[in-house]
Each structure stands twice: as C-alpha cells, then as structure tokens.
Amino acid sequence: MQKNKKTLVFGASLNPSRYSNMAMHKLVTNGHEVVAFGLKEGEVEGVKIDTELKSYKDVDTITMYMNPTRQKPFYDYLIALHPKRIIFNPGTENPEFFKLLEGAEIEFETSCTLVLLGTNQY
Known part of the structure; x- marks a missing residue:
C-alpha cells in the first residue's frame, strides 16, 4: 500500500476515546500526512484541528x-x-x-479507517 496518503479527518475530536482521535494517532504513526477539521480547536499527535474550513490541497x-x-x-x-x-x-x-459523490466521480467506501490501517488495506 502506498504511504503518505494525505488524509483529512472530518469530524476530528480531542477526546482520546473517540474513533476520530484514535484514527489521527494511527494515521500519523503509519506515516500519512494528516489535516483535521472539528468543532473544537486543539492538537492531536502534532496535528492541529482546524475549526474553519480550509482549502486543503492534494487530499x-x-x-x-x-x-x-x-x-x-x-x-x-x-x-x-x-x-x-x-x-x-x-x-x-x-x-x-x-449519489452526489457518484456524480462528482469521487470514490467512496463504507469502512472503518482503523480496520483498514490495521490490516494494511488503507
């Protein structure tokens, strides 16, 4: 699997018991560049959680x-x-x-990021 898939964690949380928080740790540990958007500003694993929408490049x-x-x-x-x-x-x-993503030709999947990372399918 290709390393460093720049990933936007959308709905990031500062709470360590939330899956978005665990995913941020695991993404960083696995060498991916991570950007994050959430309701509360803060930092997880060195990644700043933005509370305003930014035009991230190359996601x-x-x-x-x-x-x-x-x-x-x-x-x-x-x-x-x-x-x-x-x-x-x-x-x-x-x-x-x-349906909107299909129209925009953006791939999507229903899966668990933590499982994908844990089984090298990310």
Missing part, C-alpha cells in the same frame, strides 16, 4: 466522523476538495451524499 482521502445530518452543509465543500476517496466510518453512511 487523497477524507475519513468521515460526522453523522449524516451534520454532513449536509459540507457536501459542496468536501466535493470541491477533489479527494480521491471518502471513507464513511460506521455511523456516518449517507446515501444522499453517495
């Missing part, structure tokens, strides 16, 4: 940690980043957004 993967209802206002923003793929972690699956 390979967006890993989603935000429930479908909360995703809606961000559809256009996320599509405009032109990621290669979006991973919908358990609880974030969103058929409405899936």
Whole structure:
C-alpha cells in the first residue's frame, strides 16, 4: 500500500476515546500526512484541528466522523476538495451524499479507517 496518503479527518475530536482521535494517532504513526477539521480547536499527535474550513490541497482521502445530518452543509465543500476517496466510518453512511459523490466521480467506501490501517488495506 502506498504511504503518505494525505488524509483529512472530518469530524476530528480531542477526546482520546473517540474513533476520530484514535484514527489521527494511527494515521500519523503509519506515516500519512494528516489535516483535521472539528468543532473544537486543539492538537492531536502534532496535528492541529482546524475549526474553519480550509482549502486543503492534494487530499487523497477524507475519513468521515460526522453523522449524516451534520454532513449536509459540507457536501459542496468536501466535493470541491477533489479527494480521491471518502471513507464513511460506521455511523456516518449517507446515501444522499453517495449519489452526489457518484456524480462528482469521487470514490467512496463504507469502512472503518482503523480496520483498514490495521490490516494494511488503507
């Protein structure tokens, strides 16, 4: 598997018991460049969590940690980043957004980032 897939953790949390937080640790440990967006500013594993939307460049993967209802206002923003793929972690699956991603020719999968990293399928 290719290393350093620049990843946007969308819905990042400072809480160590949250999966987005665990994913940030594991992504950094596995040598991926990580950027993050969340509701609270802070830092996890040396990665600053941004609370305002930025136009990140060269994003390979967006890993989603935000429930479908909360995703809606961000559809256009996320599509405009032109990621290669979006991973919908358990609880974030969103058929409405899936249709928009298909139209924008952006790959998506319903999976768990932690499992993908742990089994070298990321």
